[in-house]
Amino acid sequence: DVKVTQSSRYLVKRTGEKVFLECVQDMDHENMFWYRQDPGLGLRLIYFSYDVKMKEKGDIPEGYSVSREKKERFSLILESASTNQTSMYLCASQQGNQPQHFGDGTRLSIL
Amino acid sequence: AQKITQTQPGMFVQEKEAVTLDCTYDTSDQSYGLFWYKQPSSGEMIFLIYQGSYDEQNATEGRYSLNFQKARKSANLVISASQLGDSAMYFCAMRLGSARQLTFGSGTQLTVLP
Numbered sequence: 001d002v003k004v005t006q007s008s009r010y011l012v013k014r015t016g017e018k019v020f021l022e023c024v025q026d027m028d029h030e031n032m033f034w035y036r037q038d039p040g041l042g043l044r045l046i047y048f049s050y051d052v053k054m055k056e057k058g059d060i061p062e063g064y065s066v067s068r069e070k071k072e073r074f075s076l077i078l079e080s081a082s083t084n085q086t087s088m089y090l091c092a093s094q095q096g097n098q099p100q101h102f103g104d105g106t107r108l109s110i111l
Numbered sequence: 112a113q114k115i116t117q118t119q120p121g122m123f124v125q126e127k128e129a130v131t132l133d134c135t136y137d138t139s140d141q142s143y144g145l146f147w148y149k150q151p152s153s154g155e156m157i158f159l160i161y162q163g164s165y166d167e168q169n170a171t172e173g174r175y176s177l178n179f180q181k182a183r184k185s186a187n188l189v190i191s192a193s194q195l196g197d198s199a200m201y202f203c204a205m206r207l208g209s210a211r212q213l214t215f216g217s218g219t220q221l222t223v224l225p
Contacts (some may be wrong), residue, residue, distance in 0.1 A: 031211045042215040102156035
């Protein structure tokens with residue numbers, strides 16, 4: 001079974017802080033994704049990566065950046081956290097035509 | 112741009128009955144795939160079922176089936192013999208052609224009543 005692990009289930013940070021969300025997958029998948037989930041809006045794609053050091057913007061990249069230095073790890077960075085970035089963040093990995101496999105999510109609160 | 116619409120924010124169903132969750136999509140592409148995911152209150156997203164645009168048969172996976180009507184651009188999820196454990200948020204999603212990313216609908220919260 002594919003295992004996608006997000007470093008924290010719950011995280012509380014303050015406005016202006018630099019925040020790192022980490023995601024690790026154990027199946028050597030090429031593609032990795034970061035989404036945020038808000039009530040009534042479903043999941044919206046922030047960034048995705050199709051190889052080490054390769055990334056593409058999703059639908060809502062503003063205020064975020066990503067890093068993929070190793071194939072198994074994909075990090076989401078909030079450069080200067082703001083209260084409107086309080087949300088549920090979901091990481092996923094995927095290979096070929098297979099479905100995306102998701103982590104358990106990180107509930108991030110920015111105070 | 113592609114779009115997924117789920118018009119039912121919440122649904123209730125009696126245990127052991129069948130329920131249909133609606134999903135319509137909008138794309139001009141001929142090649143695409145449709146996915147359904149389940150998200151229990153614990154938060155993880157669980158893949159349920161997939162339908163390709165060129166698949167002639169409706170997809171089935173155990174108690175889940177996908178009612179695919181291409182001309183109407185609908186891909187409704189049917190859950191037969193509902194169980195209490197089916198209570199969750201359900202998301203419909205679409206992937207175009209060889210693209211990697213998914214576009215999600217806003218979700219339907221299903222509650223199964225004992």
